[in-house]
Amino acid sequence: MKRTIAILGLVLVAALGAACSSSAAAQPSAPTGPTSDGPTIVAKDMKFQTTTVEVKAGENLNLHFDNQDSAPHNVAIYTDSGASTPISVGQVVSSAKADQVVPALKPGTYFFRCDVHHDMTGTIVAK
Amino acid sequence: MSPRSSLRPLDVVIRIAIVGLILGTAYIHSTLGGLLFTLNALGYVVAAVAIAIPLGIAIRYRWFIRLGLMGYATTAIVAWAVQGPYYTTAYIAKAIEVTLIALLAIDFARMDGNPVTVIKSELGLLAAKLGRRPVTGQAGV
Numbered sequence: 618m619k620r621t622i623a624i625l626g627l628v629l630v631a632a633l634g635a636a637c638s639s640s641a642a643a644q645p646s647a648p649t650g651p652t653s654d655g656p657t658i659v660a661k662d663m664k665f666q667t668t669t670v671e672v673k674a675g676e677n678l679n680l681h682f683d684n685q686d687s688a689p690h691n692v693a694i695y696t697d698s699g700a701s702t703p704i705s706v707g708q709v710v711s712s713a714k715a716d717q718v719v720p721a722l723k724p725g726t727y728f729f730r731c732d733v734h735h736d737m738t739g740t741i742v743a744k
Numbered sequence: 745m746s747p748r749s750s751l752r753p754l755d756v757v758i759r760i761a762i763v764g765l766i767l768g769t770a771y772i773h774s775t776l777g778g779l780l781f782t783l784n785a786l787g788y789v790v791a792a793v794a795i796a797i798p799l800g801i802a803i804r805y806r807w808f809i810r811l812g813l814m815g816y817a818t819t820a821i822v823a824w825a826v827q828g829p830y831y832t833t834a835y836i837a838k839a840i841e842v843t844l845i846a847l848l849a850i851d852f853a854r855m856d857g858n859p860v861t862v863i864k865s866e867l868g869l870l871a872a873k874l875g876r877r878p879v880t881g882q883a884g885v
Contacts, residue, residue: 663777663778686777687775687777688775688776688777688778689775689776689777689831689833691829691831708831709829709831709833711775732828732829733776733778733829734777734778735827736778
């Protein structure tokens with residue numbers, strides 16, 4: 618029994634350790650320099666109301682997020698839909714607004730999603 | 745140590761704590777929205793009923809419910825560790841689940857004894873019910 622508990626404990630510690638390291642690794646560094654006002658993304662009825670957002674390339678953006686659901690959501694921007702390389706991960710909020718500074722994007726198409734509900738997705742086009 | 749069905753005062757305290765923790769994580773998951781989290785919350789509610797209900801069949805298979813719930817909570821923790829998201833409410837839910845697993849392990853040890861012995865015994869009973877005899881070492885029998 619002690620052995621079983623020890624194994625179970627090790628699995629849990631490993632899982633929590635992985636979570637902590639993932640959390641630290643997933644946070645992109647904060648952008649520096651001037652920031653321009655960016656678009657607002659609204660979450661309502663468990664989906665993003667705007668799924669394609671155009672932004673200006675080459676300058677930091679202050680992205681506004683308005684979560685009108687009681688369920689928690691955020692806006693997390695990744696290089697592509699594989700969602701393995703984060704560019705900007707916004708705060709998870711419920712029934713609240715949050716701003717996030719997105720580092721200057723090169724011209725191109727980027728993927729964004731809610732990190733809590735992975736089926737809530739959209740595209741950011743930087744021009 | 746053989747399984748027992750009578751509850752001592754400490755067993756009752758542990759069981760109440762287990763049900764409270766299950767309902768706590770069920771509530772958190774129910775507030776997250778989406779089908780997956782709602783089903784997860786429902787699964788926890790069913791588990792809370794199964795772990796507490798004084799019904800003959802539930803008492804008889806409580807060992808299985810405990811192990812199943814430990815597996816269920818461990819799966820939820822590992823799935824979260826892999827895909828996140830990592831924010832305060834999630835950490836609270838996972839802390840509850842870790843505590844829940846620990847209490848379930850204690851409850852199992854107090855009520856059922858060694859899990860390997862219990863599983864072997866139950867498999868033996870199942871084999872007997874199915875009309876088979878445990879292997880005796882006689883080849884070709």
